Amino acid sequence: MTSLPWLDPYELWFPPPEQSLDEPDGLLALGGDLSPDRLLLAYRSGIFPWFTDDQPILWWSPDPRCVLFPQDIHISRSLRRTLNKYPFTVSADQDFSGVINRCADLRSEGTWITRDMKDAYTRLHELGFAHSFEARNRAGELVGGLYGVALGRCFFGESMFSVETDASKVLMVYLANQLEAWGFHMMDCQVESRHLLTMGARTIPRAEFLSIIEKQVTEKPIQASWNFRWQWPGDRS
Structure with missing residues (x-):
């Protein structure tokens, strides 16, 4: 298997998603941390974490999405x-x-x-x-x-x-x-x-x-708060 980059918890970066493996599909990097800054950078970059307790943190960007x-x-x-x-x-x-x-x-x-x-x-x-x-x-x-x-x-x-x-x-x-x-x-x-x-x-x-x-991700949505306003037509609740 192609060598994957190991992320340093003290360095905030990700490799380009295009460098993800074909098999397993989308596996991009290992390690790092789950700090808010890293997670938000991941989502802005088209990347997400997915791993189990017996694994290091695994980062993915599958193709297709x-x-x-x-x-x-x-x-x-x-x-x-x-x-x-x-x-x-x-x-x-x-x-x-x-x-x-x-x-x-x-x-x-x-x-x-x-x-x-x-x-x-x-x-x-x-x-x-x-x-x-x-x-x-x-x-x-x-x-x-x-x-x-x-x-x-x-x-x-x-x-x-x-x-x-x-x-x-x-x-x-x-x-x-x-x-x-x-x-x-x-x-x-x-x-x-x-x-x-x-x-x-x-x-x-x-x-x-x-x-x-x-x-x-740089555009602002128009909601003021996360409360449901839409209702199924005729919803009486």
Whole structure:
């Protein structure tokens, strides 16, 4: 395997994403730290961390990249029926720790959301960069969630969970429409999955992705606070 650069925790830099490996797809560098400055530089550069407890910090920039443009959110007929029942209440930044902990706990094959990752993203949340989105059922229980990082007019999704049918899908519909209303250009989904593709996500070349974020992370969105204002048509909640 081609030798990868080892990042010094005391030097804030990343190699160009174009130097990522083809196999495993997108692996770019090792080491460094999870400080707010490094994480924010990573997202601005089209890079994200993904590793497990028994590994060093691994940094990735896959090609192609899975993204969702908010206006492209797809609502299937079955999901539309669910939405019409208004089974969930959605919110933003009401339970960041609950969301990130559930995302970690519900991964049956081990988690890349390590204690260090939880601490790092909680710090980003405290600084106003990381945000959580919650779906609660009629009993008030947290049954779906998603968290990620917002920079400029890009939202970089990190992880989601769902313990009731369609909870995460309903949340994705609300989030995509709200991001569009706020003037966000793109939601980064990192790596494609069947679930994301059925919701309207698609893959684009890394070069296109980097070109988008180079412009959009410096643009200011129009939201004043992270509160949902968009509602499913006829939503009476």
